Amino acid sequence: MCQNDHFIDRAKDWDTKSHRVKNAESLAKAILKHVKLTGGEHLMDFGAGTGLLSWFLADKISKITAVDFSSAMLEQFKSKSWPCEIDILQTGIEPDFNGLNVEGIISSMTLHHIEHTLKLFKKFFDVLKPGGFLAIGDLVTEDGSFHTDNSGVFHFGFEEQNLVELMKISGFSEIKFSIVHEMEKGFEEGIKKYPIFLLTGIRMH
Numbered sequence: 001m002c003q004n005d006h007f008i009d010r011a012k013d014w015d016t017k018s019h020r021v022k023n024a025e026s027l028a029k030a031i032l033k034h035v036k037l038t039g040g041e042h043l044m045d046f047g048a049g050t051g052l053l054s055w056f057l058a059d060k061i062s063k064i065t066a067v068d069f070s071s072a073m074l075e076q077f078k079s080k081s082w083p084c085e086i087d088i089l090q091t092g093i094e095p096d097f098n099g100l101n102v103e104g105i106i107s108s109m110t111l112h113h114i115e116h117t118l119k120l121f122k123k124f125f126d127v128l129k130p131g132g133f134l135a136i137g138d139l140v141t142e143d144g145s146f147h148t149d150n151s152g153v154f155h156f157g158f159e160e161q162n163l164v165e166l167m168k169i170s171g172f173s174e175i176k177f178s179i180v181h182e183m184e185k186g187f188e189e190g191i192k193k194y195p196i197f198l199l200t201g202i203r204m205h
């Protein structure tokens with residue numbers, strides 16, 4: 001177990017929240033619009049958690065490597081009946097991808113938990129085979145109200161311009177950013193909407 005595991009108490013009930021499932025499904029649909037999958041791909045899901053995003057893509061690829069630092073979340077991932085081959089890579093707080101080499105990287109709602117975004121993007125680039133894609137879904141800049149407890153949260157969402165710049169510096173091409181979903185959360189003062197982006201890019205060579 002990672003000592004910074006903020007997900008340990010939430011793993012069992014993670015999939016019972018419909019706003020999370022809907023978000024993962026919307027992201028998967030948006031990824032399929034941006035990326036042509038042949039069925040033979042090995043994907044890495046960074047911050048895979050219980051596997052919500054992987055779930056909606058698993059029947060369209062051959063293998064997923066679920067990367068996460070939370071053993072509790074990964075236990076939930078492992079407990080599912082997957083239609084493709086799966087592999088589990090438990091990392092520390094500084095992700096080490098162990099020489100992994102894949103056709104695509106997917107990630108949902110994890111980037112805001114990572115302190116050094118540029119460092120991570122450079123590692124993502126190294127993990128991809130030439131022609132491989134990166135597809136990240138996360139929050140657009142918010143006011144800090146999305147999480148009830150902000151421990152382990154390094155960014156209150158992201159700005160398009162900033163992420164696109166970091167992707168360019170990391171070597172990515174064909175970078176695209178679009179709002180693909182809105183997550184809704186109820187508060188005493190009413191419902192708040194949080195736009196979710198999908199950021200994609202290709203490692204050309």
Ligand SMILES: C[S@@+](CC[C@H](N)C(=O)[O-])C[C@H]1O[C@@H](n2cnc3c(N)ncnc32)[C@H](O)[C@@H]1O
Nearest residue numbers: 047048049052068069070073093108109110113
């Ligand atoms: C908000 S959850 C999202 C889980 C899943 N992708 C989803 O959409 O339901 C963030 C996940 O990222 C993982 N995580 C956070 N920081 C991490 C780090 N530095 N290295 C690896 N995994 C991390 C957490 O353990 C958690 O499973």
